[in-house]
Amino acid sequence: MNLTDHDLIHLAEWAIAAAKKAGKHISETRPLNVERKEGGDSLASQVVTEVDQQSQDMVLEVLEPTLSKFDLALLTEESPDDGGRLEKDYFWCIDPIDGTLPFIEGVPGYAVSIALISREGVPQIGVVYDPVEHTLYHAVRGQGAFRNSNPWAIEQDRAHRSRLHLIIDRSVTEEPRYPQVVAELEKIAVEMGLQSLETITHGGGVMNACWVLEHAPACYFKFPKPQEGGGSFWDYAATACIFTEIGAVATDMHGNPLDLNRADSTFMNHCGILFATDPELARHIMLLHEKLTDETGAD
Numbered sequence: 001m002n003l004t005d006h007d008l009i010h011l012a013e014w015a016i017a018a019a020k021k022a023g024k025h026i027s028e029t030r031p032l033n034v035e036r037k038e039g040g041d042s043l044a045s046q047v048v049t050e051v052d053q054q055s056q057d058m059v060l061e062v063l064e065p066t067l068s069k070f071d072l073a074l075l076t077e078e079s080p081d082d083g084g085r086l087e088k089d090y091f092w093c094i095d096p097i098d099g100t101l102p103f104i105e106g107v108p109g110y111a112v113s114i115a116l117i118s119r120e121g122v123p124q125i126g127v128v129y130d131p132v133e134h135t136l137y138h139a140v141r142g143q144g145a146f147r148n149s150n151p152w153a154i155e156q157d158r159a160h161r162s163r164l165h166l167i168i169d170r171s172v173t174e175e176p177r178y179p180q181v182v183a184e185l186e187k188i189a190v191e192m193g194l195q196s197l198e199t200i201t202h203g204g205g206v207m208n209a210c211w212v213l214e215h216a217p218a219c220y221f222k223f224p225k226p227q228e229g230g231g232s233f234w235d236y237a238a239t240a241c242i243f244t245e246i247g248a249v250a251t252d253m254h255g256n257p258l259d260l261n262r263a264d265s266t267f268m269n270h271c272g273i274l275f276a277t278d279p280e281l282a283r284h285i286m287l288l289h290e291k292l293t294d295e296t297g298a299d
Helices: 005-027 050-069 100-105 178-191 205-214 233-246 279-296
Strands: 034-036 047-049 073-076 090-098 111-118 123-130 135-140 145-147 163-167 196-200 218-222 249-251 273-276
Touching: 005 050, 005 090, 005 111, 005 123, 005 135, 047 050, 047 100, 050 073, 050 090, 050 111, 073 233, 090 100, 090 205, 090 233, 111 205, 111 233, 123 205, 123 233, 135 233, 145 233, 163 178, 163 205, 178 196, 178 279, 205 218, 205 233, 205 273, 218 279, 233 249, 233 273, 249 279, 273 279
Parallel strands: 073 090, 163 196, 163 218
Antiparallel strands: 034 047, 090 111, 111 123, 123 135, 135 145, 218 273, 249 273
16 A cells, blocks of 8 residues: 555654653663673674563554554564565564663663655654653654754754764774774865864664764764674664655665665665765765775775
């Protein structure tokens, strides 16, 4: 079935209610039991708490009626992929707590993330709730981006304009190429007429992307690599919708739309991810990736 604009607005209201409900619980709870799960390529992608499951249960309690009413499939981080996303026209894509590691550590950088994605892999709805700042970000395809339900645009603040912000997963800081990446980005900052590079490394993927929009000019990216990992659909789908609607860049490392419903895996390592506040900055990063690939002979 094809969802109308009215359907999407209605479904976004459901997703917002679900994210707020789970976010309130997260904001009032501290993790007691921390476990490790299989998959992923870093500690941040492997840790899980009882609060992750509680948050997921709360989200699903709210969204459950939409599955039959709108014939939707479901993909969540804390449940097995049942393949329904490849059969239905649309599916909910849910991360009940993205950034579990900062949540465990008690630092900002975690959020509830809910997206509605078409079978073609195009985000239709993106909802993010930050339980630390109690900030709601959301977007509906073709209808704009919103921050705390107010129309949202990227602000070109003078103080921010003096710095290029690199917002990155902490696992990336441990990669051998990271010092070279920072050095190259410092050069890019100068080329763009900026005074310095500032890095933020403590958030999960969802809040990292939101912080990009809050700190223009800014970027968040992961280079492609052969090993499985690099985040999954639920790490990027909601924010990709928000970026598209606000007029920012959310692509893979080659400038293509993010592959958010590949059949063989939910991981995104095959193409990398690139979030940037403007096309010029995105172009610089893609050229940087090409340069590093040529130098190392590997992607």
